[in-house]
Amino acid sequence: NAGVMQxxxxxxxxxxxxxxxxxxxxxxxxxVYWYRQLPEEGLKFMVYxxxxxxxxxxxxxxxxxxxxxPKEGPSILRIQQVVRGDSAAYFCAxxxxxxxxxxxxxxxxxxxxxxxV
Amino acid sequence: xxxxxxxxxxxxxxxxxxxxxxxxxxxSMFDYFLWYKKYxxxxxxxxxSISSIKDKNEDGRFTVFLNKSAKHLSLHIxxxxxxxxxxxxxxxxxxxxxxxxLVFGKGTKLxxxx
Numbered sequence: 064n065a066g067v068m069q070x071x072x073x074x075x076x077x078x079x080x081x082x083x084x085x086x087x088x089x090x091x092x093x094x095v096y097w098y099r100q101l102p103e104e105g106l107k108f109m110v111y112x113x114x115x116x117x118x119x120x121x122x123x124x125x126x127x128x129x130x131x132x133p134k135e136g137p138s139i140l141r142i143q144q145v146v147r148g149d150s151a152a153y154f155c156a157x158x159x160x161x162x163x164x165x166x167x168x169x170x171x172x173x174x175x176x177x178x179x180v
Numbered sequence: 181x182x183x184x185x186x187x188x189x190x191x192x193x194x195x196x197x198x199x200x201x202x203x204x205x206x207x208s209m210f211d212y213f214l215w216y217k218k219y220x221x222x223x224x225x226x227x228x229s230i231s232s233i234k235d236k237n238e239d240g241r242f243t244v245f246l247n248k249s250a251k252h253l254s255l256h257i258x259x260x261x262x263x264x265x266x267x268x269x270x271x272x273x274x275x276x277x278x279x280x281x282l283v284f285g286k287g288t289k290l291x292x293x294x
C-alpha cells in the first residue's frame with residue numbers, strides 16, 4: 064500500500080504563472096487535507112476535501128487558490144498568478160476517517176516545495 | 181490565535197539522555213493529540229498519540245503525558261538517539277460542522293548530540 068504521493072517534489076514558477084500540485088491519497092482514504100508550511104512556521108491548514116466535495120476551505124486564500132478532489136484521479140491544489148509570498152512547502156495528507164473519535168492519524172506526503180522567482 | 185503552542189523552538193540533548201518536548205493548548209474541546217516527527221525535505225510522520233481519557237501513552241522509547249487541567253502535554257524520548265534529531269510537531273484535530281483540521285504547533289527542533 065503506497066503512501067500519500069505528491070508530485071512534483073519541487074516546482075519553480077515565475078511570478079504570474081500557474082502552479083499545479085498533485086496529491087494521490089493512500090488507497091482507501093477518502094479524506095484529503097492540504098497544508099502549507101512557511102519557513103520557521105508550523106503547518107497551516109488550507110482545505111479539506113472528500114471525493115468531489117470541498118468540505119472546508121476556510122484556510123485557503125479567497126483569490127488565486129483552488130482545490131479539487133475529483134471522482135477519478137488525484138487531488139489538485141491550483142495556484143494562479145503566483146507571487147513570491149506563495150513560496151512554501153505544500154503538504155497533502157489523507158486519512159480513512161475523521162481523526163477525532165477514531166484514534167487514527169493523518170498520513171502525510173513528502174510535500175511539494177514551490178519556489179516563485 | 182495559536183491554539184496549540186510549542187514555546188521552545190529548539191532543544192539540544194546528549195545521546196542517551198532524556199528529551200522532553202512540551203506542548204500547550206488553549207482549546208478545551210480538544211480531546212485527542214498527536215505528535216509528528218519531521219526530517220528536512222520530508223513530510224511529517226506520525227509518532228504517537230494520546231486520547232484525553234488517558235494521561236499517558238507509551239510506545240517503546242516514546243511516552244506522551246497529558247495533563248488536562250493544565251492543558252499541557254509532553255513527549256518524552258528516552259534514551260535519545262542521534263537519529264531522533266528532527267522537528268517535532270504537536271497537533272490536535274479540530275472538528276466543527278462536519279469538517280476537521282489538524283491544528284499544529286510551530287514545532288521544536290530537537291538535536292541529539294553523539
